Amino acid sequence: MSNHTNTSHENIDEDKRDFIYIATGAVAAAGAAALAWPLVMQMGKAADTLAAGAIEIDLSKISEGQQLKMLWRGKPVFVRHRTSGEIAEAEAVDVADLKDPQTDDQRLVATPGGKLDPKYLVMVGVCTHFGCIPVGEQGKVDAQGQYGGWYCPCHGSHYDTSGRIRKGPAPKNLEIPPYEYLSDTVIKVG
Numbered sequence: 001m002s003n004h005t006n007t008s009h010e011n012i013d014e015d016k017r018d019f020i021y022i023a024t025g026a027v028a029a030a031g032a033a034a035l036a037w038p039l040v041m042q043m044g045k046a047a048d049t050l051a052a053g054a055i056e057i058d059l060s061k062i063s064e065g066q067q068l069k070m071l072w073r074g075k076p077v078f079v080r081h082r083t084s085g086e087i088a089e090a091e092a093v094d095v096a097d098l099k100d101p102q103t104d105d106q107r108l109v110a111t112p113g114g115k116l117d118p119k120y121l122v123m124v125g126v127c128t129h130f131g132c133i134p135v136g137e138q139g140k141v142d143a144q145g146q147y148g149g150w151y152c153p154c155h156g157s158h159y160d161t162s163g164r165i166r167k168g169p170a171p172k173n174l175e176i177p178p179y180e181y182l183s184d185t186v187i188k189v190g
């Protein structure tokens, strides 16, 4: 089975997963683990890094517009390969208007060459209000919120294409986990 096929299948499964997350948190976590581990094994490389609580992700396997969800230390991690439109939208925002002011660049980590690659956004997929899992499926207006990024249906928080809180009760932007680039296309989270 090709990687493309795998990731497409993952997208299909994620539709259900987002729904499950909303329905019941505990069951959702178990379901996410079951679905995420095979993907970790395909995309990451070493069992020793998994044992240490870190995961490696090959960004080149994520198509533009696609979002990968992984499980890291019991938390979902979203890795979005953003479109040029999403990046432009994130960069155009006046940070003075934000509840939790951060530029898009401040939410990125430099590659080994010292540059930022705005295509890839890596975040902890946990709403900063009461911890639900936001949805953020590209191309689904009802699942991206009013700012084209992520939406937490528990109490209606809207996050933009940089994962910054724009509307609703959540107090903070979606968290950026500790991660680093091992090469231009591979990151290690944790």
Ligand code: FES
Pocket (backbone or CB within 6 Å): 127, 128, 129, 130, 131, 132, 152, 153, 154, 155, 156, 157, 168, 169, 170
């Ligand atoms: S937990 Fe997300 S809006 Fe309340």
